[in-house]
Amino acid sequence: MGERRVVVVGYEAAELLEIASVTSTLIAANFHSRRPEYAVSLATPGGRPITTASGLVLQAQETLEQVVGPLDTLVVAGGIGHLDAVSNRLLIAHVRRLARESRRVASVCTGAEILATAGLLDGRRATTHWQWASTLAFNHPRVAVDPAPIFIRDGNVSTSAGVTSALDLTLAFVEEDLGPELARAVARVLVTYLQRPGNQAQMSMFTDAPPPADTLVRRIVDHVAANLREDLSAAALAASAGVSERHLTRLFLKHLGESPGRYVRRARVEAAANLLATTSLPMSAIAARCGLGTAETLRQAFTDRYGVAPSHYRRTQSAQASA
Template sequence: MAVRRFVIVGYDAAELLDIACVTSSLIGANLHGAAPPYEVCLATPGGHPITCASGLTLQAQEALERITGPLDTLMVSGGIGHEAAAADRLIVAHVRRLARESRRVASVCTGAWILAAAGLLNGRRVTTHWREAQDLAVRHPEVVVDADPIFIRDGNVATAAGVTSALDLTLAFIEEDHGVETARWVARHLVTYLQRPGNQAQMSMFTAAPPPSDGLVRQIVDHITAHLDADLSTAGLAALAGVSERHLTRLFLKHLGRTPGRFVRQARTEAAAHLLASTTLPMTGVAARCGFGTTETLRQAFVAHYGIPPSQYRLTQSST
């Protein structure tokens, strides 16, 4: 192809950021000299303008039904209008048609519902916004829904978790198409983190839920997050709380859904990720500050949680 034709499917009440994160990233790649460049097109039913969930109106560049292949990438946006879009036979039929003519097919957020309605996710592992994941799994039992990662690639189909994860997925596409240097330039141009690994969790444990309602659990959680390099064994934490290890474990399972040991390990790993992305501390320093006895222990925890070693995580996150 002389250009990489990248078609984004929009509809009424689509999420503006689901579209803008993609288009701005691709145009950024073009500004950096991507060859062949991306030809970006927003396609809507009938080519009509769409009113996004934010209330802003976007002008389409082409009617969805007039688009023909071959395409480099077909991406379906998400938004609060996803259910109506997934029930629209015209939208679903043309998405199914264009998917057959595309090298890559993708969705952002609840755009996965439209791909599922078109039968394009059957038997595939996919993700969507964490708030909608269970509903998608119930309505489409033939789809393997994983609510944790920010994006998943299964064959030539990719699904992103929602909103700004569209940026991460698009940066991954740019890196695949034009190399890591172009993806790094685009990330710096957008003043954002470099591409987060796709299997990074959508929600950090520090933001995923409100503080536990139980006062004792809240006290121990506060102690853990403020003293990551201290003795945080279950025995030590139970002694601090003045309860038995068994009782503390029961409380953590009830209020946090995980044992004290698992909570500590995740807290340390996420803190290490923050240090790796935001400081130049050597790996030994990161391990010590976060309570890992050795860099090997840090590496094992990181691979288990993020799927990549800490050295690779730092490489993808550092803009230096």
């Protein structure tokens, strides 16, 4: 087949890294295929240069209003400028028009807000950067917003999380179009993971900010992180805190949005993910160190959380795999 025509929609204060993650990945695919697989262009309102969120200026190759399909893929970038872009009725209308003329439609980060405003996410599951997920859900109640995955594909419409998740989504497109071997070659050139699973969680709870505002909850959370292999049942945690199980559960639901049991399970699985990616410890040792007991319990809990087996996660996410 001929070149796949890909148009990336940008606007004032769009995020440069989100645009470049898409375009650079596809151009790298062209290089490794040794033929022009993708014809990639940046389209902006009026065809004007845009000053990205980082302050650098990008020159457009196409005028958004003049782009005519058919297109293989339409990608809408995110960035702080999306707050103004969703109010640009012409931009929204042309995104809606081009989506009808595209085989595949995608957004990066807060570009999901633009797709949603155009009505393209109604009745679909979608994701966006975790910081903006609640806003997307509030503004667009007909969209089933899931803030956890790196990207979601629902039919021919894909949405991805913040910034570098554009790499993961675009690598998934390359693998779909050109096969896993070429996708692996592109990932090596970009010095990135082959491909993080789309349903991998966006962020670790151990880097999440801010910590719980409640002093008691914060103390218990610190205790959990430092004692994963110990008894962390609700009864044990309540006894440690000097409160009833019922009261502890109320505090966790209020400040963390989940019960003590679910929080502990998540803490253990995320700790296991870190050990899988950074050590060569056997599964049984990781399970014991994280308080999950057996390798089979680790496998079940890990698959529930990430949607992939621990062995797959280690193959694709370890330092050795990305070398």
